Amino acid sequence: MVLCLFHKLTVGFAVLGVINGVFTQETFRVAAQDDFIMVHQKEASTRIHLNKMSRLFKAGDVSGDGLLDRGEFLQLMQNQEVRIWLSSMGLEAGDEVALFEYLDKDEDGNVSAEELIKGVGCLKGAARSLDLIMCLNKLDELHESIKAVHPEIVKGDPLRGPFFTSRWGPAGPFASRRSL
Secondary structure, rough: OHHOOOOOOOHHHHHHHHHHHHHHHHHHHHHHOOOHHHHHHHHHHHHHHHHHHHHHHHOOOOOOOOOOHHHHHHHHHHHHHHHHEEEEHOOOOOOOHHHHHHHHOOOOEEEEHHHHHHHHHHHHHOOOHHHHHHHHHHHHHHHHHHHOOHHHHHHOEOEEEEEOOOOOOOOOOOHHHHHO
């Protein structure tokens, strides 16, 4: 009798645990898709990023002039704790000089707090790799240089490039359908 009662209680609690788990999982799934919750999470994430980067900037601004020069930045990046801290936030800073050049948007040789906050925010996004972003910057510089020398290159299909040709011609494979 006691054994039967114990068995029914064990099975009953197991079933309740499974049902509770299913409800909890469904609640989290719905919450993850709720726009209101997603907006608040993004706002909180942005505030946290702003606070962290402000603290990093204050720690690196040894001169107190409100700017990080190259020396201050490189000295800050030599600190192993700072590197680990940035790595934990998803920013692998392998090349400090390249990172400084990327963050220095106005190319004045200094990084302001705003440049640091925006730049690191970009590196933490979908395109996190500093190498990729540096390549895109260099590509933009190269494109501008080529446009200055050869302005006729600007003409052409902006999505496929100025020299795009295919077996269907410049209009593409669906040219006859577009005219219908």
